Amino acid sequence: MSYRMLELIAPPDTAKEARKIVEDQNVLGVWTDTLEDGCSILRVLVDVNRIEALSDTLTEKFSHVDGFRIMLFEVQATLPQPQESEEESDDQEEEASEKKSAGRISREELYTDVSGGGELNIVYIGLVLLSTLVAGVGLVRGDVAVIIGAMVIAPLLGPNVAMALSVTLGDLDLGWKALKTNAIGLGVSLALAIVMGVIMNVDLESQQIINKTNVNIGDITIALAAGSAGVLAYTRGVPAAIVGVMVAVALLPPLVNVGLLLGAGHTGLAVGSIILTITNLICINLAGIVTFLVQGIQPRSWWEVEKAKKATRTAIGIWVALLVILAIIIWYWNLSLNPL
Structure with missing residues (x-):
């Protein structure tokens, strides 16, 4: 207890x-x-x-x-x-x-933890750079253990959970802060991965690189589970780094793979990794919002609740619509790669 x-x-x-x-x-x-x-x-x-x-x-x-x-x-x-x-x-x-609220920490504790994880600072940027370096080397070598080591750092969990919480609470300030942190983190990781792709010898025979260019419906399931697990880690007070690995599975390797392939000049293959990365971002945020709602996270006052409900309905509608569009794109993409 x-x-x-x-x-x-x-x-x-x-x-x-x-x-x-x-x-x-x-x-x-x-x-x-x-x-x-x-x-x-x-x-x-x-x-x-x-x-x-x-x-x-x-x-x-x-x-x-x-x-x-x-x-x-x-x-x-x-x-x-x-x-x-x-x-x-x-x-x-x-x-x-x-x-x-059974089985979770209070709204105030949750907000403090999540908003802290969504802050843009030198430590966050440093973790993004380090995780990208490790993931890039692991992908080029095809070394699963090294890739897992990069995912343990898991810097992208905080801003994505903060984005989901901001929608659930209708907190515009937290939402913009998390969006900026997330965008800068993704941009820094992609830029470094492109430089690594130019410098390093990207071997297309590496199974880890090729796997991150293949997109299917199973990847949507993994990303949805990752988003829900990341939110549950925060609401249960579990150390975020433990479940952050699962979110990193869905975000970091595909994103780094995009940069490596673009830097090496393999634009065609990079398209598959881009689709996978965008799909995972959508699924993680959609699952996060739904998980917060299921756990009864909402603002204190009734007028804030109404504002939050409106924001939540809008966000879920947008995420679901984008997910459907991407599912169709994935279907056509796989069909073009494997024609009947």
Whole structure:
């Protein structure tokens, strides 16, 4: 069982009122203390499945109060082990909220993790360059182990998950930031791969290179699974690098393959890798949005929910339409390569 410690800082009267609200909830422990500046701190030990509903309730009630702040901390362990209350809640909305958030971290924790992974900085660019170098060498050598090593770095997971979350929450600022980070990362990787294609001897007998030029419906399935797995890694609090390998399978090798083939002058073969890369980008983002929706990720206030729903419907419609178009292109592409 996972727990969170919620700390609420507010004036004494507000903290006292908040404690009354918290004690009516199904929490595992409540403590109050006074700070040196005259404010009070309310500490609440709560199951991770209930933290989002509780923080939403407190924020909606007291966010206008000067000095109000909520902080969330992951609890690694607590002794003695908390005893779960067997009392059933009569609040249907609370029960529905807990059911939606079951098995995942809170919206606020998720947003902090995802937005951090979508930041454009020197570390991100460095990881993109390093993963491209390793993947390029692995593809040219036909060495699967080296290619897997490049995928472990997995720098492209963060911005793609951030793009999906921005649509689900209707957060335009996060969306533009993630889109810029993703575009620059893809561009830097492609540019370096083209240079490697010019310098290195790209052997077309390498099975790894040829495999990345063949596109079929199975690749769509892999990319959809990769996008869903990447999102689940974030919502469950699993280290992103673990599942990031699966997203890298769908993104990094095909993209690097495009650059290698273009740099070596094999434009015709590069078309297949371009189609595969675009298809994987669409599938990862589509699966990410759907997975966020299934897990009940949505904004706190009702007017933001309506805006997010509109953005989500639009994005899903665009991604599905593009996926259908690419599926048709893939079918014709394979037909032209293997005529009856």
